[in-house]
Amino acid sequence: MTSDSQAILEIKDLSVNYGVIAAVKQLNLHIRPGEIVALIGTNGSGKTSALRSISGLNKSIQGQIRFEGQEITKLDPHKIVERGISQVPEGRGVFPDLTVLENLKLGAYVRGDKAGIAADIQGMFELFPRLEERKKQLAGTMSGGEQQMLAIARALMARPKLLLLDEPSMGLAPLIVKEIFAAIRKVNEEGVSVLLVEQNATMALAAAHRGYVMETGSIVVEGEAAELRNNDVVKSVYLGIG
Amino acid sequence: MLLQQLTNGLTIGMIYALIALGYTMVYGILKIVNFAHGDIFMMGSFLGLFFMKELDLPLYLAFLLSAVVTSGIGILIERFAYRPLRMADRIVPLISALGVSTFLISLAQKIWGTEMRPFPTAFGSRTYTLGSITFSEIQILILILSFILMLGLHLFVTKTKTGTAMRATSMSLTNAALMGINTNRMISLAFGIGSALAACAGIMVGIYYNAVYPTMGYMAGINAFTAAVLGGIGSIPGAMLGGVLLGLVETLGGAYISTQYKSVISFAILIIVLLIRPSGILGKKDINKV
Numbered sequence: 189m190t191s192d193s194q195a196i197l198e199i200k201d202l203s204v205n206y207g208v209i210a211a212v213k214q215l216n217l218h219i220r221p222g223e224i225v226a227l228i229g230t231n232g233s234g235k236t237s238a239l240r241s242i243s244g245l246n247k248s249i250q251g252q253i254r255f256e257g258q259e260i261t262k263l264d265p266h267k268i269v270e271r272g273i274s275q276v277p278e279g280r281g282v283f284p285d286l287t288v289l290e291n292l293k294l295g296a297y298v299r300g301d302k303a304g305i306a307a308d309i310q311g312m313f314e315l316f317p318r319l320e321e322r323k324k325q326l327a328g329t330m331s332g333g334e335q336q337m338l339a340i341a342r343a344l345m346a347r348p349k350l351l352l353l354d355e356p357s358m359g360l361a362p363l364i365v366k367e368i369f370a371a372i373r374k375v376n377e378e379g380v381s382v383l384l385v386e387q388n389a390t391m392a393l394a395a396a397h398r399g400y401v402m403e404t405g406s407i408v409v410e411g412e413a414a415e416l417r418n419n420d421v422v423k424s425v426y427l428g429i430g
Numbered sequence: 431m432l433l434q435q436l437t438n439g440l441t442i443g444m445i446y447a448l449i450a451l452g453y454t455m456v457y458g459i460l461k462i463v464n465f466a467h468g469d470i471f472m473m474g475s476f477l478g479l480f481f482m483k484e485l486d487l488p489l490y491l492a493f494l495l496s497a498v499v500t501s502g503i504g505i506l507i508e509r510f511a512y513r514p515l516r517m518a519d520r521i522v523p524l525i526s527a528l529g530v531s532t533f534l535i536s537l538a539q540k541i542w543g544t545e546m547r548p549f550p551t552a553f554g555s556r557t558y559t560l561g562s563i564t565f566s567e568i569q570i571l572i573l574i575l576s577f578i579l580m581l582g583l584h585l586f587v588t589k590t591k592t593g594t595a596m597r598a599t600s601m602s603l604t605n606a607a608l609m610g611i612n613t614n615r616m617i618s619l620a621f622g623i624g625s626a627l628a629a630c631a632g633i634m635v636g637i638y639y640n641a642v643y644p645t646m647g648y649m650a651g652i653n654a655f656t657a658a659v660l661g662g663i664g665s666i667p668g669a670m671l672g673g674v675l676l677g678l679v680e681t682l683g684g685a686y687i688s689t690q691y692k693s694v695i696s697f698a699i700l701i702i703v704l705l706i707r708p709s710g711i712l713g714k715k716d717i718n719k720v
Contacts, residue, residue, distance in 0.1 A: 243608060269610030281605035283598045294598055297591070298610035346610060 195254075196221045196381050197242070197273075197350055202251035204237045204405075211237040213405040215251070219350065224372070224382040226392035226413065228426055229402035235385040236278055238402075239354050242383075243275045244268045255350070270298050274348035278355050280339040284328025288319055291327050291338055295345030305345070312341035315371055333364035340371065350381045357388045369395050389426035393417050401426065433563050435685045436678065441569045441638070443677020444576035448631040449654030450661065450669035451583065452504075452624025458600035458664040459620055462520060465527035466507060467628060468651015469534035472644060474500040474629025475636040476542055483550055493575075493633055497626040504625025505618045513614070531647075538644035546643040549636040572634045579627060580670055587666060596620065600664065649693065653680075656700040662713020671711060 195218035204212040212234040219225045229235050240246045242253055244265040253261045255271055263271075274295075283291055292312060296305045313320035316337040322330060327338055336356055343351060353372065357365040369391055376382050386392035393399055399416045401409040409419060416422050449471055456464045474496050481492040511530045515523045556567045587593035599606040599616040607613050635650065636642040653676060661672025676696060683695040703710060 245604060245607070264612070265604075265607035266610045266612045269608065275608050277605060277608060281602060281608065283601045283605065285601060286594065286598060290594055293591070294594060294606075294609045294611075297595060342609075 194221070195219060196256060197383070198252075198254045199238070199242070200252040200254075202238065202241060202249060202253065204234070204241055204246055204249050206248075210405055212241070212249075215402075215405075215407060217400055217407070219381050219383055221349075221381055222376070222379060223398060224376050224384060224396045226384045226386060226389075226396035226399040227402060228386050228389045228392050228399060228422075230425075231387065232404075233402045234405040235402055236354055239275065239352050239383070239385055242268075242273065242352060266298075269346055269348075272347075272349035273352065274343035274346045274350075275352040276336075276339045276343045276354060276356060278358070280332075280335045282327040282330075282335045282338050282342070284326065286327060287324055288327055288330075288338055289323045291342050292319075292345050295342035296347075298346055308345055308347070312344065315344075315374065316341055333360050333368070336360060336364070336368055337371070340368070340375075344375060344380070348380060350383065351375065352383045352385070354385045355387060356384070357386060357391055365391060389422065393422075393427075431562075431685075433561070435681055437563050437565065437569070439678035439681030440674060441572050441677070442681060443657075443674035444572055444580075445631050445635055445638075445650075445673070446654045446657040446677050447670045447673025448576055448579060448627045449650060450658040450673045451580070451666065452628050453655050453658040454661070454663055454666060454669040455596075455600075455620040455624045457658070458666075459596075459603070459617055460512070460516075460523075462512065462523045463527070463655070463663075464507075464512075464621075464624075465524065465651070466511075466530035466534060467624065468647030468649075468654070469531045469538075470500060470504055470507070470625045470647070471628040471632045471635075471650055471654075472538060472642075472647035473503055473534055473632070474625070475632030475642045475646065476538055476644075477629065478633035479547065479549060479636060479642050480542075489551060493630055496629045496633060500629035500632075501622040501626040504621040504628075508617060508621040513617075535644050535647070542644070544644060546641045548640050549642060551637055568634070568637050572638065575630065575634065579630060583623065583627070583666065592619070652700075653696050656696045656703075659708075659710055660699060660703050662710030665710070665712045665714075668710055668712035675711075 197219040199215055199217045202212055202215040203210065215238055227235050237246065241249045244263050247262055249262065252259060255273060260268055260271060283294065292309050296308065299305055318334055319337055319341060322334065327335060340356065356368050372382060373395055384392050384396060393413045393416055396413045398411065399413050400407050401422060409416065409421060452467045453464065456462065477496040477499050478492045481487045481495050482489065507530055511526045512523050515526055558565045587597055595606065595611045596616050596619060598609065599611060599613050603613050654673065657672035657676040658669045660676055661668030676699065679699065680692050680695050684692045
């Protein structure tokens with residue numbers, strides 16, 4: 189593919205095995221700078237395994253993952269964050285016994301510029317005003333939607349070039365989901381590339397530029413988001429139309 | 431009489447707390463009980479004795495050097511006895527811990543012999559009286575130094591970036607790694623700090639009872655483990671509270687019932703806490719990380 193050479197992230201023939209179970213089989217995927225790419229699929233189709241592999245959390249993987257032209261396959265997770273990839277994990281993963289502010293500061297763990305960190309915290313409060321109201325509160329005491337906002341803000345505190353989002357809409361009220369997706373688009377407009385893993389195909393394909401559909405570990409359909417929205421398989425299985 | 435017993439109980443309780451912190455910090459992150467921790471405490475005591483007696487160094491340097499060397503021992507133990515077993519079932523590192531414990535006791539016996547050794551210091555013999563309470567010099571040292579060490583640890587874990595990262599690591603290894611935290615380094619740090627605190631406790635116990643011997647880590651380790659469980663294993667303030675409470679209960683029980691029942695009391699507390707409230711006083715019921 190000609191686009192591969194300019195991709196910010198490129199995954200080639202990625203396979204993930206848990207014992208005898210193959211969670212991901214020969215996955216190929218790329219993200220161009222500035223894109224939002226949706227990876228949709230049902231529960232258990234291997235989306236999270238793929239995402240964990242990018243972040244270095246899966247060590248028993250085959251294939252190649254390249255970021256900005258350099259191989260990052262099997263690097264330690266903290267080194268991958270240093271390279272510029274942040275992940276908002278499934279279930280948000282906020283630190284429950286730390287305050288909102290402490291969570292945000294930990295997001296900037298790889299950075300040393302105090303002034304820049306302070307400015308970015310203010311930036312996050314503008315993106316999600318609710319976080320400012322709750323900055324002294326323990327993260328574990330907040331609602332699911334607020335925790336999701338915190339998880340995204342915290343990931344952005346590392347100033348990533350690529351943001352990985354695992355099911356940001358999971359378990360949230362439609363109004364909150366809208367707010368979260370608006371924030372994701374805004375972040376993307378500011379230049380952060382996004383890989384969005386979702387079961388909520390409608391929201392994901394509305395926000396994304398391109399998309400991949402995953403089924404039992406493999407990509408079954410890929411294309412522009414607009415194309416996918418009109419694809420018959422996607423329509424019937426994931427969008428519940430027709 | 432009561433005030434005096436409370437003072438004595440607080441003294442030994444502070445020691446338990448210092449040792450209990452090592453158990454709790456390691457458990458907090460790795461969810462394993464480092465059963466060699468009592469023997470790390472013993473090594474710290476012997477090393478303090480070595481620096482004072484063999485190298486003729488002043489007491490404060492003995493504390494400092496023993497803390498440094500002992501924390502190195504703790505870090506090496508994690509690196510070679512636990513880290514290769516990270517992915518194994520939880521029972522496996524437990525067996526490894528018992529192996530390390532036996533190894534450390536045998537090592538101490540090989541180097542320093544099996545008999546009890548006195549701690550040769552002029553320090554500790556003088557006493558002061560405050561009202562009806564008599565403090566020995568060593569008691570004052572234990573109370574003050576333990577307090578400073580615990581306050582220092584508290585400030586470290588709550589106020590510094592590295593300390594916050596360590597707390598985050600104990601809440602979730604995976605999510606901490608996703609922040610860019612080198613979690614292996616945090617684990618080494620937990621072992622290092624816990625071992626250094628145990629070394630300081632070891633020297634103070636050596637002076638307090640004027641005795642250092644290779645198996646001294648056994649009872650001290652069990653008592654401190656009880657303290658950690660009582661306070662809520664995994665919780666740093668819990669270990670401090672549990673240590674002090676256990677010291678008080680044990681000393682009061684020893685004074686008003688019989689000194690022979692001291693160990694009975696601590697084992698009974700361990701069993702009762704595990705049966706009734708396994709999460710301890712300040713511990714959380716296994717929070718599900720949603």
